[in-house]
Amino acid sequence: MGSASDDLRSAARIRRAALELFGEHGVDRTTVRQIAARADVSAGLVIHHFGSKDGLRQAVDDWILARANEDKGWFRTGVMPQPSDALPDPESAAMTRYLVQVLRHDGPAAARIFDRLCEFTEEMYAQGIAAGLVREPGDRAAAVATLVAYSMGASILGRHIARHLGGDELMEPAVFPRYAEAALELFTDGFFRDRTFLNAMTATNPARNENDQPSDRDH
Template structure:
């Protein structure tokens, strides 16, 4: 049975890895660097996680668990990401760029939860209906996660790191203004793409 100190050391190592992976990526991070950041020996890292890949998996699982348990029932899964600690946002950005099974599972889960949230919104009257709820959720999630993945470019133009709360919220607010108030004054582009979509579906 693990002692309290073992559990504390494991969490400290995981948090150090979360920050280091977010900054340097999986390939650019060594077990020795994580150990130094956590103030433990490389041997203790391997004792708890077995390998660097095991450590990465623990970080993926931690982020997934945070998304599953965070927020109130029915809350937007994307809001949970935006409200998460900065190291988690940086880890997410790097995970989506580097690619991992955990990142794929995380993206799918966020889309699943967001799709359900938007469908609930339709029933409650605060979301407009859609004839393709899955595509709507995928595009919505992709749109709101894009600033994390395009961090350098977004940060340069908004004057702040999109992994930091202030810039993340600024970007989210701009997106929500578009979603709530609309952007185009007529339906010319919607009509054009609806016609193309109908044609593609009929093939």
């Protein structure tokens, strides 16, 4: 029998192999045997650790969501990582490819991922507002869902963004800093020069409660 540390290492190796293969081929087109071969273990050991391919997929989801929760720490400190520091390691790049696969195919897995990312983004909003870094939006739930959609949309379209910036992949060192700076400029300075269009939308939006209190963006 292997030690507990051996079990942890083999489980991590299997999880990483699954992450890579799910991102490359999709969950449905990846088999337990393929995962076992990539991890250099037996198919039986995969089942021993995770019970089934679906159990392994859930473990991959849980790991990704834990990483996402860790990565939002700069909203608490106010110290944003430099773009060069934010460039992903191979495991993070595999994580992005997996998320793209899941969200492209929709279904319960995509819903679970999107909902959890919204939860994390809601926490980031709360932390950013408390730290004085972020404005309170007029409709926080809508702002949260929109931010997640924008973020994941950039991941899904990453190669096309890179093509327009002279590269092949969004996270390339020559591409990502340009993308990140453009995104931060849009979020920091905004797109429109005044509130003309926002005021028109707010005035005709039936979802707005007439008793809503104005947020600090209205001042």
